[in-house]
Amino acid sequence: MSRPHQDRLRLLSPDQEADVDRVVTDLLTGVSAGVPADLVDDIAKVREQCRLGAERIPGAGVMLDGFAAWPLFGGPHPLVVLPAGLDPKGWKMYSGAIVRLLMRGYAVVAYTERGLPGSEGELTVAGPEDVADGIAVIDWALDHDRLDVDRDRVGMMGISYGSGISQLVAAADDRVGAVVALSTWADLGEALYDNGTRHLMAVEALAAISEHPSADLLRVLADFRANENIGEVLEWAAPRSPARVSQRRVPTFFTSYWHETIFPQNQLLDHFDRYQGDKRLDLAIGDHGAVEIPGLTLGVHTRTTEAAYDWLDHHLRGVDNGIDRDGLVHIETMHNFAKEAAADLKSWIRPSRRYYLEAPEAGSTDGVLTELSTSGYGQSIQVGDAQVRAASTLVFDGFLERLLMPKRQRLAEVDRRAAAVWSTEGFREPQRVAGIPELQVTVTPSEDEVTVIAYLFDLQPFTGALTIITHAAVTVDDAVAGEPAPVHIRLQATDYRIRAGHKLVLIVDTRDPLYGEDNTDGSTITLSDHHGAAFVDVPLSS
Numbered sequence: 001m002s003r004p005h006q007d008r009l010r011l012l013s014p015d016q017e018a019d020v021d022r023v024v025t026d027l028l029t030g031v032s033a034g035v036p037a038d039l040v041d042d043i044a045k046v047r048e049q050c051r052l053g054a055e056r057i058p059g060a061g062v063m064l065d066g067f068a069a070w071p072l073f074g075g076p077h078p079l080v081v082l083p084a085g086l087d088p089k090g091w092k093m094y095s096g097a098i099v100r101l102l103m104r105g106y107a108v109v110a111y112t113e114r115g116l117p118g119s120e121g122e123l124t125v126a127g128p129e130d131v132a133d134g135i136a137v138i139d140w141a142l143d144h145d146r147l148d149v150d151r152d153r154v155g156m157m158g159i160s161y162g163s164g165i166s167q168l169v170a171a172a173d174d175r176v177g178a179v180v181a182l183s184t185w186a187d188l189g190e191a192l193y194d195n196g197t198r199h200l201m202a203v204e205a206l207a208a209i210s211e212h213p214s215a216d217l218l219r220v221l222a223d224f225r226a227n228e229n230i231g232e233v234l235e236w237a238a239p240r241s242p243a244r245v246s247q248r249r250v251p252t253f254f255t256s257y258w259h260e261t262i263f264p265q266n267q268l269l270d271h272f273d274r275y276q277g278d279k280r281l282d283l284a285i286g287d288h289g290a291v292e293i294p295g296l297t298l299g300v301h302t303r304t305t306e307a308a309y310d311w312l313d314h315h316l317r318g319v320d321n322g323i324d325r326d327g328l329v330h331i332e333t334m335h336n337f338a339k340e341a342a343a344d345l346k347s348w349i350r351p352s353r354r355y356y357l358e359a360p361e362a363g364s365t366d367g368v369l370t371e372l373s374t375s376g377y378g379q380s381i382q383v384g385d386a387q388v389r390a391a392s393t394l395v396f397d398g399f400l401e402r403l404l405m406p407k408r409q410r411l412a413e414v415d416r417r418a419a420a421v422w423s424t425e426g427f428r429e430p431q432r433v434a435g436i437p438e439l440q441v442t443v444t445p446s447e448d449e450v451t452v453i454a455y456l457f458d459l460q461p462f463t464g465a466l467t468i469i470t471h472a473a474v475t476v477d478d479a480v481a482g483e484p485a486p487v488h489i490r491l492q493a494t495d496y497r498i499r500a501g502h503k504l505v506l507i508v509d510t511r512d513p514l515y516g517e518d519n520t521d522g523s524t525i526t527l528s529d530h531h532g533a534a535f536v537d538v539p540l541s542s
Contacts, residue, residue, distance in 0.1 A: 011087040011160055011289045011395070012297065020297050023095040027052060039099065039299050046102045049073070057111050057140055059133035065118030066111035066137070067091050068147065069102055075148030078316040079141055080155045082110035083134060083162035083169075085183075085289070086209045088117050096299030097157070100309060105317070107149050109141045113165065115212045123210035125217055126164050126188070126240040134169035138176075151175065153316045157308060159183050159292055160262070167242035170250045178315035179252040180308040182296075183289045185263035186254075186271030187244060189237035194264065195489060196475035197451060198224060198516035202262045205394050227516060242271070249277030253311040255284065255292065255304050258334055259401065259468070261394045261514065262288045264492050266436065273345050280311065280323070281345075282330045283495065285337060287391070287398020303330075303339075333432070334469075334496045335406055348495075349435035350539040357422055357441065357506075357527075357534040367422040369506060369536065378528040379420055383519040386511040387419040388455055390471045408465040409457075411505065419509040420527055426461055427542075431498040433469060435539025437491040439506070442530040443476060444484045450525055451475040451517035452508050454489050456538070458496065459503040466505060470494040473515045486531035506536055 012020065022034040023043070030047055032040045046052070052069030070077055080101050084090045090112030101108050113130055115123030124130055134156070142149055155178040156166035163184035170176035185191045192199045207213065207221050220236050223229040238244045254272055256265040265283065272281050282304050284291045295305030307330075313319040327341030329348050342348035355369035359379040367379070388409050391397045397407050414421060439454045453473040457466040472491040479485055498504065508527060510519050519525075528534065 011085045011293060012089060012093060016293065016297055017089055020089050020092050020095050023298065024092050027095060027098070028054065036298060039096070042099050042103060042299065046099055050102050051146065052102075057109070057137055059114060059121070059136045060129060062114050062119065062121035062133070064111045064114065064120070064133060064137070065090055066109060067098070068109045068141070068144070069098060070107035070147045070149075071102065071105060074105060076150035077105060077107040077148055078153035078155065079107045079109065079147070079149045080157055080312060081134070081137055081141065082108065083156070083158045083165045084110070084112045084116065085158065085160035085162050086116070086206060088209070090116055090118050094296050097296045097305065099299050100305075104309060104313065106312070107141070107147045109137060111137055113161065115210045115214070122212045122214040123217060124214045125206065126161070126168060127214075127216070128239065130165050131168050131172050134165055135173050138169075138173060153177060155179065155312050155316050157312065159289055159296060164188070164240070164242065167252065168240070168245065170252075171242060171245050171248055174248060176250060178312055179250050180311055181252060182255045182292045182304065182308065183260070183263070184254055184256065185241070185268060187241045187267040189234040189241060190267040191263040192237065193230065193234065194267070195473060196477055197473040198227060199264070199514065200225070200516035201394060201514045205262070227518070243267070247276070251278035251311070251315045253280045253282075253308055255282040257284055257286050257288060257290060257398060258470070258494050258496075259287050259391065259398050261391050261398070266490060266492055269345060269493055278315070278324065280307070280328055280330070282307065283493075284332045285334050286402045288395045290398045290402050331495050334494070335401065335404065336497055338497070350432060350541040352435070352537045353540040354535050354537050355424065357529075357536070365416045365421065367420065369422045369424045369504065373533065375529060375533070377534045378526060380524050380526045381420050381508070381510065382417055383510045383521055383523045383525065384415070384418040386513065387414045387509050388466070388507055389512055390453075390455065390468060390514050406467050408467055411459060411464045411466050414507065419507055422506045423459060424504045426501045426503050427498060428500060429542045430500050431540055431542055433494055433496045433498065433538060433540050436493045437470060437539065438537045439487075439489045439491065439535075440532065441487055441508075441534040442484045442528045442532075443487050444482065444526040444528065444530070445476070445479050446481055446524040447520040448479055448481050449518040449520060450479045450485070451515070451519050452487065452510060452525065453512045453515065454491060455507045455509070456491060457505040457507065458498050459505045461501060461503060469496045473512065473517070475518050484528065484530040504538065
């Protein structure tokens with residue numbers, strides 16, 4: 001797999017983009033050079049039994065690059081609308097999914113959103129214009145006599161950008177009867193600005209996809225980069241957040257990842273827990289789109305894409321396939337790929353185990369995580385270069401995880417003057433971390449600003465290799481130099497297996513390129529239990 005550009009969000013690698021081009025060419029012309037053999041046969045059947053072709057589809061005042069296909073017989077057909085993810089290939093990234101949906105008897109309309117390559121207009125990032133476009137695409141499909149669409153059986157399915165727009169269109173249009181939201185978000189504001197900290201790398205990647213951003217988007221980006229008018233930025237994000245708009249109880253299938261770097265998963269889990277409609281959640285190893293992309297592009301059978309088609313079959317075609325009876329929550333565990341279903345999020349979470357923070361003793365560089373209550377904790381670190389990182393690159397690290405090559409860092413390379421380190425004893429039995437770890441500590445900055453990033457790692461004691469379990473960042477509002485401030489951080493949800501003999505390591509650092517931070521070079525941050533015990537609660541069981 002070729003490495004994607006790091007300064008621009010790409011759901012597809014260059015190799016996958018080439019595969020998509022070959023599949024689309026086969027769909028449109030019947031020329032199958034370079035297309036996998038099993039898909040060639042399926043495309044031939046689809047071309048024989050369906051009508052299909054590229055289209056210019058009218059949105060709300062703009063023309064959208066699109067594709068429409070429908071079976072020639074057996075109508076009226078349920079309709080699935082596919083808004084594109086944020087990738088230069090636009091709707092073409094769904095080439096494999098189009099084949100699979102047609103073979104299941106759906107009419108399919110895929111389109112590239114305004115401001116993205118091939119479509120007119122300016123990028124608004126799931127603004128009201130995009131919702132209006134989605135409604136207009138449904139109007140066009142229902143009014144297109146040759147599609148022979150059943151008006152009472154309309155679904156939306158999308159990945160990444162297309163997943164959020166699918167949810168927003170469904171909330172606004174009561175014709176939509178089912179949604180599949182892959183690698184999705186629920187609260188865009190929280191996903192990009194959580195615990196008072198800017199998720200800067202993700203925002204820059206999202207912004208770089210389009211050469212035609214709207215003036216409103218440019219203003220928001222300028223404020224976000226400058227860390228100004230954040231209240232207005234969050235107001236901008238609210239109507240773009242399915243969790244914050246008026247909710248219809250549309251049956252919705254959500255997916256996300258344990259190391260999601262674009263839309264971190266806690267905000268989605270909170271929304272899922274509250275959501276009152278029929279629902280299903282899949283949480284997998286890796287990052288943004290890692291499971292779904294092969295299925296969407298080449299029609300490969302993956303767990304989440306097959307579940308997505310079954311979800312649509314059940315809710316749009318009335319198929320009794322059991323998708324509504326096998327548990328609401330489905331997970332993969334890092335990094336053994338063990339799969340588990342649970343009735344709900346609460347029954348999945350492990351019991352919490354509290355570890356108190358002890359400062360390093362004389363002659364030691366690292367503190368201890370102890371289950372015995374302690375008091376009088378305190379130690380200081382100095383703001384400098386990042387000592388550990390949550391991810392080297394957006395999305396790509398997650399692909400490596402799915403290839404059983406998770407990124408590893410070295411404990412010996414962590415400068416203890418710039419980061420605080422604590423560890424447990426080696427576990428006598430394998431352990432499972434499943435849920436949302438939480439850290440409580442008091443921070444006292446030497447300057448009027450402070451950001452800290454907390455990480456949980458799995459330490460292989462013989463090699464000193466650290467494998468990340470989860471992390472989160474927090475910025476203290478209105479920090480005052482010399483004034484202790486209580487900090488409570490929910491780290492991102494995780495499901496991770498720790499081997500016997502390994503240790504759990506907590507690291508608190510002051511910088512990570514993933515985030516925009518508010519620290520001053522060379523300043524000091526003191527960690528203590530001034531405002532109550534300093535501890536980390538870990539959902540942990542053997």
